[in-house]
Amino acid sequence: MSSITTVPSISKKVSPRFYTPAEVKKHDTPEDLWMIFYNKVYDVTSFAADHPGGVEVLFDCGGVDASEAFEDVAHSDDAVNMLAPYFIGDVVPEEHRKYANERNPVTQYMKSKVIPSSSPRRKRNNKKKVDKVFVEKLTVVLLVFLAVLSFAFYVSLQKFKWSP
Numbered sequence: 001m002s003s004i005t006t007v008p009s010i011s012k013k014v015s016p017r018f019y020t021p022a023e024v025k026k027h028d029t030p031e032d033l034w035m036i037f038y039n040k041v042y043d044v045t046s047f048a049a050d051h052p053g054g055v056e057v058l059f060d061c062g063g064v065d066a067s068e069a070f071e072d073v074a075h076s077d078d079a080v081n082m083l084a085p086y087f088i089g090d091v092v093p094e095e096h097r098k099y100a101n102e103r104n105p106v107t108q109y110m111k112s113k114v115i116p117s118s119s120p121r122r123k124r125n126n127k128k129k130v131d132k133v134f135v136e137k138l139t140v141v142l143l144v145f146l147a148v149l150s151f152a153f154y155v156s157l158q159k160f161k162w163s164p
């Protein structure tokens with residue numbers, strides 16, 4: 001007998017449902033890859049190949065609650081928000097777990113306003129973004145400087161050419 005209970009639809013793409021962890025466990029292959037993150041179920045089959053951390057780590061988490069593995073890597077807020085399109089339903093309430101640091105696309109935005117990140121890995125991720133912006137700005141400044149220098153050189157050549 002199926003353990004799936006259909007609930008009123010809130011998505012046009014697929015009817016969200018309640019799943020037991022046992023039901024999720026059946027979808028643990030690269031061709032049919034489901035995972036639980038923070039009591040929500042995601043079908044990440046089509047995402048796996050694009051995962052910046054590689055496919056293998058995702059295949060290892062197929063069909064199981066991957067929240068802790070996800071948290072251990074201290075994924076960025078961008079990574080959390082990427083989950084949204086793959087949401088297919090909720091874990092049945094009686095199987096809900098408590099997470100020390102719940103992050104999901106629905107609550108993420110609100111929580112990010114009040115909870116400062118203390119994870120060193122996340123701090124490093126944010127620092128990388130700041131460094132990238134700095135390098136971009138430096139590149140623009142250098143290019144402008146180079147353009148001015150070239151123009152000055154060109155003008156000085158003209159003077160040299162026409163002076164008696």
Ligand code: HEM
Nearest residue numbers: 044052053057061066069070073074075076078079082083
């Ligand atoms: C399916 C949902 C997942 C999404 C949307 C996702 C997304 C991402 C993104 C965007 C990154 C780049 C770094 C960042 O922005 O945080 C990343 C890196 C990574 N992810 Fe995931 N990830 C997922 C699940 C997992 C899981 C379950 C693991 C299990 C261990 C994992 C392991 C890693 C690793 C090892 C990296 C590389 C970190 C690095 O080299 O800095 N990811 N992931």
